[in-house]
Every structure is written in structure tokens, then in C-alpha cells.
Amino acid sequence: DTAVSQTPKYLVTQMGNDKSIKCEQNLGHDTMYWYKQDSKKFLKIMFSYNNKELIINETVPNRFSPKSPDKAHLNLHINSLELGDSAVYFCASSQGPTANYGYTFGSGTRLTVV
């Protein structure tokens, strides 16, 4: 009955490879997010989608491409992986893009680029 589920939980890959992370929420929320948590635990917004539409795109390299096939799913594809991409990536969802309600986070995907 996981509310926000991400796969895979761990991802180890070599520099230059392309990889994808998938996220699904069963809360009926309209808005989904990708956050990056670095080694110092800092959480930084990357993207936000509302009903499959991209609404927020922070200064993220264009090697990162999110896709939302429907409002319950948000995937993240990363091309030409670099060492600096190593981090934990969290998917989250909320009731709406302007509603003042908390986010529900997934359990994260730990990406290690070697």
C-alpha cells in the first residue's frame, strides 16, 4: 500500500551511461516532484509536474529529462551520467501546485556513478 513508490532503490552505473528512475503515486495527487539530496543531505528541487504538465524546471542540466505519462507517474531519465550526479533522488507528490499541503515522499533512489 505504498503511497509513493520509486524504482529502483539502488542504482550503480558507470560514467557515460544512461539510466532511468520511475515513480508512481496512488494518492490521487495532481502534482509530482523530483528532488535531489546530496551527500550533505541538502534537498533541492529539480522538477515539478502538475497533471502531466511541466510547471517547474530548476537549473538542471538538460541531460536530465523528466516525463509524466499520466498524473500518477513521473519518471526521470538521465543521459551521459557524470560522477557529480551521484546522490539520492526523491520523488514526491502533493494535492496541487498551489495548495499549502505537505508533500509525500518516496523512499528514494540512491544513484552511484563510478
Place this chain on the structure above:
Amino acid sequence: GENVEQHPSTLSVQEGDSAVIKCTYSDSASNYFPWYKQELGKGPQLIIDIRSNVGEKKDQRIAVTLNKTAKHFSLHITETQPEDSAVYFCAARRNSGYSTLTFGKGTMLLVSP
């Protein structure tokens, strides 16, 4: 954009003591302030939130206070227990357009038995 400062970065207390974590924000238009708890290997979990129309909110052993004039808010945990040990994040969000939560850098709380 919004900037959220959080202090301290680490906090060690004895079981049964109180713990206080403080945050300041820069954007006076921010009006929603949640707190998250992140246990090892898990995602952040919402534990309490406060909106700018109230000054204090309490839920059992945790409470949050907000001072809009000074632009700071605090998390108070009383009667701490070892299972309270985790990283705690404050966040702020402005109520205009499509804005997201801006997080503080986190406080690692260690409660010793």
C-alpha cells in the same frame, strides 16, 4: 527566491530532555512551514506544519512556533526518546503561483538513552 537557514546542524540530547531546532526564512510572502523527519535510508516524512495565520501548533510531544515579524519558526520536541533520532528538515513555501517547498539544510538529532 526563498532562502531557509536552519540551526543547529547537529543536536545531541539525553533521553527525556527537550530539543529545539530553529529556522529563518527570507521571503515575507511565504505562508506555509512544514517540518519533516528523515530516518536513515528513508524519505522525509511530514511530522507537523504551520500556516502563517497561526502562531503555534502542537501535536503530542512536538510543537511548532512561528514569528512572522522576525521571519523565523521553530520545532520543539519534548520528552525526547531514542526513536526521535533522525535528520529534521524545516521548509517554507510562498503562496503565489507555482512555487515549491524550499528546505533548510537539516538538523541531525541524536537522542542518547
